[in-house]
Amino acid sequence: MEARSGNMKLQERVPLRRTAWKLAELSILFLLLALLVHRVLLDGGAPWRSALVCEAWFTFVWLLNMNSKWNPVRFETFPENLAERVDELPAVDMFVTTADPALEPPLVTVNTVLSVLALDYPAAGDKLACYVSDDGCSPLTFHALREAARFAGMWVPFCRLHGVAVRAPFRFFSSTPEFGPADHKFMDDWTFMKSEYEKLVRRIEDADETSLLRHGGGEFAEFLDVERNNHPTIIKVLWDKSKSEIGEGFPHLIYLSREKSPMHHHHYKAGAMNALTRVSAVMTNAPIMLNMDCDMFANNPQVVLHAMCLLLGFDDEISSGFVQAPQIFYGALKDDPFGNQMEVSFKKFGRGIAGLQGMVYAGTGCFHRRKVIYGMPPDSIRAGREGTTGSLSYKELQNKFGGSNKLTESARDIISRNLSAEPVVDISSCIDAAKEVAACNYEIGTCWGQEVGWVYGSMAEDILTGQRIHAAGWKSTLMEIEPPGFMGCAPNGGPACLTQFKRWATGLFEILISHNNPILMTIFRSLQFRQCLCYLIAYAWPVRAPFELCYALLGPYCILTNQSLFPKTSEDGFSIPIALFLAYNTYNLMEYTECGQSARACWNNLRMQRIASASAWLLAFLTVILKTLGLSEIVFEVTRKDSSTTDGDGSTDEADPGSFTFDASPVFIPVTALAILNVIAITIGAWRAVFATTEGLPGGPGIGEFLSCGWLVLCFMPFLRGLVGKGSYGIPWSVKMKASLLVAMFLLFCKRN
Numbered sequence: 001m002e003a004r005s006g007n008m009k010l011q012e013r014v015p016l017r018r019t020a021w022k023l024a025e026l027s028i029l030f031l032l033l034a035l036l037v038h039r040v041l042l043d044g045g046a047p048w049r050s051a052l053v054c055e056a057w058f059t060f061v062w063l064l065n066m067n068s069k070w071n072p073v074r075f076e077t078f079p080e081n082l083a084e085r086v087d088e089l090p091a092v093d094m095f096v097t098t099a100d101p102a103l104e105p106p107l108v109t110v111n112t113v114l115s116v117l118a119l120d121y122p123a124a125g126d127k128l129a130c131y132v133s134d135d136g137c138s139p140l141t142f143h144a145l146r147e148a149a150r151f152a153g154m155w156v157p158f159c160r161l162h163g164v165a166v167r168a169p170f171r172f173f174s175s176t177p178e179f180g181p182a183d184h185k186f187m188d189d190w191t192f193m194k195s196e197y198e199k200l201v202r203r204i205e206d207a208d209e210t211s212l213l214r215h216g217g218g219e220f221a222e223f224l225d226v227e228r229n230n231h232p233t234i235i236k237v238l239w240d241k242s243k244s245e246i247g248e249g250f251p252h253l254i255y256l257s258r259e260k261s262p263m264h265h266h267h268y269k270a271g272a273m274n275a276l277t278r279v280s281a282v283m284t285n286a287p288i289m290l291n292m293d294c295d296m297f298a299n300n301p302q303v304v305l306h307a308m309c310l311l312l313g314f315d316d317e318i319s320s321g322f323v324q325a326p327q328i329f330y331g332a333l334k335d336d337p338f339g340n341q342m343e344v345s346f347k348k349f350g351r352g353i354a355g356l357q358g359m360v361y362a363g364t365g366c367f368h369r370r371k372v373i374y375g376m377p378p379d380s381i382r383a384g385r386e387g388t389t390g391s392l393s394y395k396e397l398q399n400k401f402g403g404s405n406k407l408t409e410s411a412r413d414i415i416s417r418n419l420s421a422e423p424v425v426d427i428s429s430c431i432d433a434a435k436e437v438a439a440c441n442y443e444i445g446t447c448w449g450q451e452v453g454w455v456y457g458s459m460a461e462d463i464l465t466g467q468r469i470h471a472a473g474w475k476s477t478l479m480e481i482e483p484p485g486f487m488g489c490a491p492n493g494g495p496a497c498l499t500q501f502k503r504w505a506t507g508l509f510e511i512l513i514s515h516n517n518p519i520l521m522t523i524f525r526s527l528q529f530r531q532c533l534c535y536l537i538a539y540a541w542p543v544r545a546p547f548e549l550c551y552a553l554l555g556p557y558c559i560l561t562n563q564s565l566f567p568k569t570s571e572d573g574f575s576i577p578i579a580l581f582l583a584y585n586t587y588n589l590m591e592y593t594e595c596g597q598s599a600r601a602c603w604n605n606l607r608m609q610r611i612a613s614a615s616a617w618l619l620a621f622l623t624v625i626l627k628t629l630g631l632s633e634i635v636f637e638v639t640r641k642d643s644s645t646t647d648g649d650g651s652t653d654e655a656d657p658g659s660f661t662f663d664a665s666p667v668f669i670p671v672t673a674l675a676i677l678n679v680i681a682i683t684i685g686a687w688r689a690v691f692a693t694t695e696g697l698p699g700g701p702g703i704g705e706f707l708s709c710g711w712l713v714l715c716f717m718p719f720l721r722g723l724v725g726k727g728s729y730g731i732p733w734s735v736k737m738k739a740s741l742l743v744a745m746f747l748l749f750c751k752r753n
């Protein structure tokens with residue numbers, strides 16, 4: 001499939017100029033090196049040398065960051081030029097995962113599903129299919145989806161008729177459109193749909209499990225007496241397009257709860273995705289797959305068309321193995337109080353890495369070629385490796401993909417054929433084949449979870465799977481469109497945010513210390529060197545924790561033991577750390593300003609980095625070490641989703657959703673301890689300075705040490721407030737006690753030295 005030249009092009013890769021940024025980055029690098037040289041030349045004892053080690057690490061991280069941002073690109077897409085190529089457009093299987101009806105309210109999932117059922121795509125009813133995986137095996141989720149399928153019969157035609165902009169109903173109905181004088185029909189339809197949606201919400205929210213099972217009828221029979229982690233596969237076709245009599249219709253909707261058994265590890269989301277991949281292979285086998293978390297709805301009805309521009313628009317398929325959209329959050333809290341909206345990272349890091357081997361796979365809002373997921377290298381590489389004959393034999397395919405004939409044949413189709421639309425088969429006849437491949441022992445002895453499908457072995461299965469794809473030689477693209485392709489909700493509050501950060505860091509560290517380490521992938525596979533460095537930035541998160549912790553302890557240590565960490569005002573080197581501090585923070589502020597964010601958002605993010613590093617990342621670091629020693633196990637903790645989907649402004653019941661909240665989790669202990677320690681150090685230091693108790697002793701702390709402790713106190717301010725806060729805004733006593741114990745131990749340690 002070739003990209004057309006001239007004005008019929010589908011995409012354009014636009015390199016972004018950034019000379020001033022490069023100069024700024026080089027200046028900071030220069031300052032970092034100057035600091036290191038100064039430390040080496042003037043040895044100031046143990047704290048001085050520890051600082052040297054930490055700063056060497058910070059310099060390394062800075063170099064990694066520079067590399068990732070150095071050559072950014074943007075991809076422009078021209079979906080209008082697809083009009084001539086409608087027949088070439090491939091089918092797309094769309095996957096939504098949900099895992100827990102309590103943490104992920106069924107209404108959230110329903111909105112995501114409705115938004116994809118109503119997407120614009122030529123012959124959408126034939127070419128699109130939506131599969132929902134429910135790891136919660138919940139009759140509530142099933143009931144909600146069944147209701148949604150009925151509602152979709154009205155919702156989809158309504159969206160198409162009126163060209164509705166946002167097709168997740170909760171978002172669409174969260175505001176009243178301005179009706180013009182000629183909009184009578186629209187106004188009537190709108191009012192009608194809104195009341196139908198409200199009825200749907202009530203049917204979903206009022207449902208209760210026991211009465212569904214008792215009175216819900218035969219459809220619920222399979223949910224009787226099932227345990228979430230021990231039940232046979234349940235597959236239900238909630239909407240079969242071939243049964244439709246009306247017009248174009250809308251995509252198939254299939255409910256899947258894969259088989260679970262305590263005898264088999266189910267591999268969390270990665271396992272769910274693999275089951276979805278196989279089930280869809282024996283049903284619709286679309287050559288393109290879209291993956292969405294249950295809380296990320298399709299926000300732009302044209303998103304599939306834009307993605308096609310990036311999949312079909314290159315001369316060679318190798319240029320775009322997958323298309324990732326940035327994660328963007330709706331109703332996000334003002335100024336990003338929890339530093340997890342990641343807008344600037346997606347822009348700076350995302351575009352930067354898009355200019356190298358390609359955007360990382362971020363777990364949701366991603367279009368993959370099915371053959372990429374099947375572990376296939378790009379055709380050009382494969383031809384080189386296997387000679388011209390090189391296709392896999394049926395036996396080899398079966399070893400890779402497992403015993404199902406239907407799956408093996410469908411995989412052979414995908415591997416040998418280029419993107420092309422396939423007619424939809426009669427899906428109800430595929431249920432048995434689907435149940436076979438969704439069984440929990442299906443993967444035994446196959447390549448699923450390693451070379452095929454989503455890769456197991458990390459809590460960050462998304463990054464790992466994307467890395468495997470890049471290591472096979474594929475490039476990927478970043479789809480930045482307006483309005484954004486997908487939108488989701490970011491968790492709010494201390495516990496949820498830090499749990500998420502911890503899971504990510506755990507997963508990333510697991511990759512770093514496994515055989516999937518990106519350096520090995522660069523040496524032995526086709527992962528590009530600079531791309532490898534980009535992966536290392538992410539994987540270095542948890543590794544940053546011990547260095548940052550050490551650095552955060554050095555300030556108080558030097559004040560308490562009357563030593564110095566930084567050059568004195570009177571000394572030559574004094575200006576280096578000061579200049580570095582100013583330059584680094586100005587650089588960050590400029591980045592945020594350029595991305596249209598406030599200074600407050602910048603501060604919140606910088607602060608949250610320090611907090612995360614002394615809490616979530618530190619714990620992730622320790623957890624993985626314990627797991628490696630065989631002392632603990634790691635579980636995927638699902639992030640709680642806001643159920644405020646009905647009003648849609650992201651607000652919660654909490655009086656002040658932007659304030660930090662706490663619970664008794666150990667994740668809060670180290671930061672609480674650091675916050676207390678820095679306050680104590682400043683107090684004692686100030687006392688000594690005022691009453692001159694250390695006068696005459698050489699080499700004590702100076703302004704630098706006080707500034708460094710003061711800065712940390714500012715960063716950890718939410719925790720100092722938490723010490724006196726009430727309810728969920730207060731740090732629980734158990735955490736305070738444990739933190740105080742740590743502080744006391746540290747003070748004793750200082751006294752001894």
Ligand SMILES: O=c1ccn([C@@H]2O[C@H](COP(=O)(O)OP(=O)(O)O[C@H]3O[C@H](CO)[C@@H](O)[C@H](O)[C@H]3O)[C@@H](O)[C@H]2O)c(=O)[nH]1
Binds near residue numbers: 133293364500636
């Ligand atoms: O056993 C499980 C656990 C989770 N999920 C689903 O995985 C998705 C992501 O879970 P969530 O708790 O929302 O995690 P987030 O931190 O918000 O997700 C990011 O990080 C995850 C990896 O840590 C990726 O899987 C996600 O795609 C990515 O968006 C959700 O749809 C869940 O329903 C399952 O299907 N089965």
Ligand SMILES: [Mn+2]
Binds near residue numbers: 295639
């Ligand atoms: Mn999520």
